Structures are given as structure tokens and as C-alpha cells.
Amino acid sequence: MTKAKRSVMLGRFLFAVAMAFAAAIPARAELKITLDQGVTEPIPIAVIDFLGAGPQQQTAAQIATVVRGDLERSGLFRPLDPRSFIEKISTFEALPRFGDWRTIQAQALVTGQASLLPDGKLKVDFRLWDIFAEQQMVGLSFSTTAENWRRLGHLIADAIYERLTGEKGYFDTRIVFIAESGPKTKRRYRLAIMDQDGANPSFLTGGDYIVLSPRFSPTQQAITYMSYEKPVPSVFVFDLQTGQREVIGQYSGMTFAPRFTPDGNHVVFSYSRDNNIDVYVEDLRSRRPTRLTADPGIDTSPSFSPDGTRIVFNSDRGGSPQLYVMNANGSNQQRISFGQGRYTTPVWSPRGDLIAFTKQFGATFAIGVMRPDGSGERILTQSFSDEGPTWSPNGRVILFTRTTPGHRGAGGVSSIWSIDLTGHNERRVITPGEASDPAWSPLNR
Amino acid sequence: MRIATTIKLGVVVLAMGFLAACSSTKEEKPQVSGPTTSTVQPGSQEDLKVNVGDTVYFDFDSHAIRADAQATLQKQAAWLQKYPQVRLVVEGHCDERGTREYNLALGDRRAYAVKEFLVSLGVDANRLTTKSYGKERPVCSESDEACWAQNRRGYSLVVGGAGS
Numbered sequence: 194m195t196k197a198k199r200s201v202m203l204g205r206f207l208f209a210v211a212m213a214f215a216a217a218i219p220a221r222a223e224l225k226i227t228l229d230q231g232v233t234e235p236i237p238i239a240v241i242d243f244l245g246a247g248p249q250q251q252t253a254a255q256i257a258t259v260v261r262g263d264l265e266r267s268g269l270f271r272p273l274d275p276r277s278f279i280e281k282i283s284t285f286e287a288l289p290r291f292g293d294w295r296t297i298q299a300q301a302l303v304t305g306q307a308s309l310l311p312d313g314k315l316k317v318d319f320r321l322w323d324i325f326a327e328q329q330m331v332g333l334s335f336s337t338t339a340e341n342w343r344r345l346g347h348l349i350a351d352a353i354y355e356r357l358t359g360e361k362g363y364f365d366t367r368i369v370f371i372a373e374s375g376p377k378t379k380r381r382y383r384l385a386i387m388d389q390d391g392a393n394p395s396f397l398t399g400g401d402y403i404v405l406s407p408r409f410s411p412t413q414q415a416i417t418y419m420s421y422e423k424p425v426p427s428v429f430v431f432d433l434q435t436g437q438r439e440v441i442g443q444y445s446g447m448t449f450a451p452r453f454t455p456d457g458n459h460v461v462f463s464y465s466r467d468n469n470i471d472v473y474v475e476d477l478r479s480r481r482p483t484r485l486t487a488d489p490g491i492d493t494s495p496s497f498s499p500d501g502t503r504i505v506f507n508s509d510r511g512g513s514p515q516l517y518v519m520n521a522n523g524s525n526q527q528r529i530s531f532g533q534g535r536y537t538t539p540v541w542s543p544r545g546d547l548i549a550f551t552k553q554f555g556a557t558f559a560i561g562v563m564r565p566d567g568s569g570e571r572i573l574t575q576s577f578s579d580e581g582p583t584w585s586p587n588g589r590v591i592l593f594t595r596t597t598p599g600h601r602g603a604g605g606v607s608s609i610w611s612i613d614l615t616g617h618n619e620r621r622v623i624t625p626g627e628a629s630d631p632a633w634s635p636l637n638r
Numbered sequence: 639m640r641i642a643t644t645i646k647l648g649v650v651v652l653a654m655g656f657l658a659a660c661s662s663t664k665e666e667k668p669q670v671s672g673p674t675t676s677t678v679q680p681g682s683q684e685d686l687k688v689n690v691g692d693t694v695y696f697d698f699d700s701h702a703i704r705a706d707a708q709a710t711l712q713k714q715a716a717w718l719q720k721y722p723q724v725r726l727v728v729e730g731h732c733d734e735r736g737t738r739e740y741n742l743a744l745g746d747r748r749a750y751a752v753k754e755f756l757v758s759l760g761v762d763a764n765r766l767t768t769k770s771y772g773k774e775r776p777v778c779s780e781s782d783e784a785c786w787a788q789n790r791r792g793y794s795l796v797v798g799g800a801g802s
Contacts, residue, residue: 377776378776378777378778382774405742405772406738406739419742424769425769426742426769446746447742447746449739449742450739463743465746470743470747491743491744493739493740493742493743494739513699535699537736537740538737538738538740553735553736577781578734580737581737599780599781600780600781603779604776605781630738
């Protein structure tokens with residue numbers, strides 16, 4: 194994923210040359226990570242067990258573990274084993290002995306301390322150090338309620354990521370998904386939510402009825418999903434604050450494949466009416482539906498562009514499932530996928546520049562991306578069954594469902610995987626049991 | 639018609655068998671012999687499954703009613719005429735070789751295709767509702783064509799009437 198571009202090292206190497214050419218290159222360029230290239234060379238980073246007095250000591254060390262975990266899973270960093278550290282930092286205010294950290298090949302160092310505030314909140318101070326430049330790059334404090342200590346780790350990891358890549362991090366986020374259990378023929382489905390790193394999982398529905406395709410509202414306060422709770426399978430909205438759920442609208446036929454619009458005031462979805470499946474959008478305030486497509490084919494899986502002006506969707510109107518883009522009011526429907534195979538589940542990137550999709554060709558399913566005009570198609574993953582991409586809020590990482598083939602009477606196993614936009618850093622996401630249909634939350638802030 | 643008669647007789651026999659078990663001294667002569675569908679309640683799901691066929695199958699990514707499905711649905715239509723109190727939920731199902739949302743749509747189309755075919759044979763549309771399960775309720779969980787062919791189906795679920 195990532196070219197961990199060590200401008201620092203380069204700077205030192207070229208020092209003599211630079212001098213000869215009147216120092217055109219800064220002698221002490223900063224540590225920097227370039228995200229656009231696909232070279233895998235994670236940056237060695239040392240994260241000390243954060244300091245803490247008395248009962249905070251253990252929590253402080255656990256926060257550092259959260260930071261290391263986030264950084265490692267990003268594929269951009271290689272957290273070094275704390276047992277290899279030469280300098281044992283015991284006070285937060287002292288300058289590190291940079292030579293000691295260079296000796297163990299660390300290029301960056303993270304120090305921190307946790308303390309309890311008078312109001313009972315937990316506070317963490319941390320610093321990010323550039324070992325070669327011998328400079329502090331970031332120094333920040335975060336505080337939150339004590340039981341939310343993991344969030345402090347994610348906020349620190351986000352700050353490090355942002356400082357070194359120049360882009361927003363995605364660690365202080367959550368994932369809503371479908372927890373699956375039981376045999377395929379009698380599968381149990383529960384709406385579930387957890388932190389991005391798999392911590393704090395909880396179930397929002399009990400498994401008495403099928404639930405599918407959950408997606409976050411832009412404010413993160415609600416989830417829209419499809420449920421078989423009522424006789425007609427329908428789109429619901431689940432309010433995370435109150436725990437209440439309700440069907441949207443009055444529809445005689447099945448409604449499915451829901452997503453919030455970027456303003457959070459509407460849900461766009463498919464509605465099956467009189468043997469025709471079209472894309473509709475419902476205003477959640479007026480409860481008024483508007484029909485956006487009228488083609489006799491299947492029109493489904495609508496996803497808005499982040500600026501709210503366009504919708505990408507899936508249609509089989511041309512004979513096989515392909516991707517189409519239209520204006521937000523349904524006008525100007527244009528096919529954008531023309532490659533070999535069947536294209537489904539398009540999802541517009543939060544950056545607006547790409548559309549992720551599932552592509553089925555031959556015996557495999559793949560996750561890929563293309564530009565909104567259909568150009569620049571790239572396949573990122575491929576397996577017996579990969580489907581249903583969802584973007585990290587910074588548009589750099591994609592989660593999807595991978596299912597293994599079933600054999601000898603046993604059904605395949607479904608799990609959530611992640612892949613970087615570069616096509617590198619494919620890994621399984623920890624979930625409580627089998628899982629599918631992940632949807633990444635927006636940033637917490 | 640003939641099947642129905644047999645079944646009705648079978649029910650009578652069963653009832654008598656039950657009585658016989660209660661009062662063992664009573665002697666009764668069996669009035670019928672023959673077909674073994676006697677445990678099946680007329681107009682029930684079991685009746686539809688055993689004597690008519692409650693499932694039709696589809697080709698990959700298709701909702702076209704195949705010739706073999708037409709034969710089954712003609713029998714279903716006749717059966718529905720015989721049991722006017724019966725209503726059906728036609729379930730549309732898919733194999734796993736499609737994405738979840740697309741398969742919900744495809745399953746919906748299959749269910750509608752079955753419904754429309756039955757309506758074309760004279761079944762009152764108000765007796766038929768449709769429900770798509772996409773690929774979420776397979777009957778077979780292995781990943782091969784034999785299994786997928788079983789999962790690409792329209793299933794007629796009996797509601798109302800004698801069987802429920």
C-alpha cells in the first residue's frame with residue numbers, strides 16, 4: 194500500500210549531492226507517507242507503553258496497544274516490539290535519546306501518558322517524534338469518559354496517520370454489519386455494530402427474522418437496513434440513540450437496498466411494484482416517495498455521489514447487470530460499465546472520485562473500482578465470492594464480504610475483509626462469528 | 639378429482655383406525671385399500687408437495703418459466719381450483735452466484751413469474767402473494783451446479799385453507 198517514503202533517509206543520502214547543487218533539497222526533510230503508490234514498505238514505528246500513575250498504568254499501556262493495532266492493520270506501519278526498545282522512557286517531558294531509537298531502526302516514535310482529570314475523565318497526552326529529523330511532529334491531548342479509553346487510542350492513531358499521510362485517518366470509526374450463525378439453510382441474521390478494530394461488538398436485533406444490508410446515516414445516529422420482520426420485507430431505519438426501529442413509508446411490495454442520501458434527510462432504495470423494481474427516494478421528514486427510474490428491468494443498489502448530485506445504480510436493462518449513473522432527479526441515465534462480466538453493488542467513494550463495485554466473471558467474484566465515467570477500472574480482490582464493498586470515510590480502504598465455497602454438506606463461511614485502494618494489504622476483519630454486509634461509519638468527529 | 643377422493647377416503651380410514659385403537663373390541667372392515675397418500679391432508683402443503691409439486695426451478699440469472707415448471711404450475715393451478723380457500727405465498731429464491739441485493743431483485747422476479755403464470759391459468763391474483771428471499775434461504779449448501787440448480791426455485795407456500 195504504501196510507499197513509506199522516507200524522505201529523511203533520501204535527504205541524508207543525497208546530502209553531499211545537494212550541497213554540490215546549492216542545497217536544492219532540504220537537508221532534513223520530514224518523515225512522510227505517500228498513499229498513492231503500491232509499494233509495501235511499512236514504516237518501523239516505536240510506540241512505548243504509555244505512562245500512567247497507579248491505576249492508570251494498565252489503561253495507559255492498553256491505549257498504546259490500540260494505537261499499535263490500528264497502525265499495524267493500516268499496512269503503513271510496522272510497530273516495533275517494545276522489548277527491543279533500548280531507551281526505557283519514564284517521563285513524558287524528556288527529549289528521547291534519538292540515537293537509541295535509530296539503533297533499533299525506528300523511524301518514528303510515539304510517547305504518551307494517561308492521567309485522570311478532576312471530573313473523572315481520562316486524559317491522554319501524546320507526542321509523535323521524527324527520529325531522523327530529531328523533531329516532534331505532533332503533540333496533542335485527548336480526553337473522554339474512562340470507559341471510552343479505546344477511543345483515545347483510535348484518536349491518537351488518526352492523528353499520527355493524518356500527520357504522516359496528509360489525509361484524515363479512519364480509526365475512530367465503527368462498522369455496522371450482519372452477524373450470521375447456523376446452517377445456510379436456516380441462517381440466523383442479526384444486525385450488529387462494532388468498533389473498526391472489532392472491539393465492543395453488540396447486537397441490535399435478536400435474530401428472529403432476516404436482516405440485510407445495513408448502512409449508516411451521515412450523522413452516524415441511524416442505520417437503514419432491510420428486514421423481514423413484517424410479512425412484506427421492508428426498509429427500516431434504526432435509531433441508535435433510542436434503539437427504536439421503524440419501517441419507512443407505506444409500500445405494498447418489497448423495499449430493499451437502502452442508503453441514506455448525503456444530507457441524511459432521505460433514503461434511496463429499490464421498490465418492487467407490479468412486477469417492476471425501480472429506484473425510489475423517500476423524504477424522511479415528509480414521508481413522500483419519489484420514483485427515480487421507470488425501466489422495466491431490475492434497478493437496484495442506488496448510491497449517491499458525496500455531493501448529492503448523482504446516483505450510481507445497478508440495472509439489468511441491457512440484458513445483464515451493469516452499472517449506470519443518473520442525476521439525483523433520475524434524469525440522464527447512462528451506462529458506465531462495459532467490461533466483460535456482471536457488475537453489481539456500486540458504491541460511490543466518499544472522495545467522489547471512484548465507484549467501488551462487485552464484478553462477477555467466470556467462476557469468481559471480484560471487488561474493483563472505476564471512475565464515475567466508467568474509465569480506469571481496477572480489480573482489487575478476487576475469490577470464489579467477494580461482494581458488497583464499503584468505503585472507509587477517507588476513501589482509502591474498502592471492506593467487503595468474502596464467502597468460501599461450501600462442500601461436503603457444509604455451507605461456506607462468510608467473513609469481512611479489508612483491502613486498500615492500492616490493491617495491497619488484504620486482511621480479515623475480526624468479528625464475533627461469521628459476518629457479512631459491512632458498512633463503514635463516517636468519521637466520529 | 640380422483641386423488642382428492644382417495645385422500646378423503648384415506649382420512650376416513652385414519653379416523654376409524656384411531657377409533658379402533660380406542661375401543662379394540664370393535665371390529666371394522668377396511669373400505670379401501672390402495673394409494674398410500676392417506677396421511678396427507680387435502681389442500682395442505684404436504685398435499686401440494688406430494689401430489690402436485692410445490693417447487694419449480696429456474697436457469698441461472700433467469701426468471702423464465704421452463705417447460706418442466708409449466709407442467710408443475712398447470713397442476714398447481716388445477717389444485718388451487720379444487721381448494722378455493724387456499725392461498726399461496728410464492729417465494730422466489732436464488733443460488734449463491736449473485737450478489738445479495740441483485741438476488742433479492744431476481745428472487746422477486748421469479749416469484750412474480752410464477753404468480754403471473756398461475757394467473758394466466760385462471761387463478762385469482764388475490765390468492766397469490768410473492769416474497770423474495772434472494773440467496774438467503776437455500777435448500778442446499780454445497781457450492782456446485784447440482785446444488786445451485788436446486789436453490790434457483792419458486793416455492794409455493796400454502797397459507798389459509800386446510801393446511802394451516
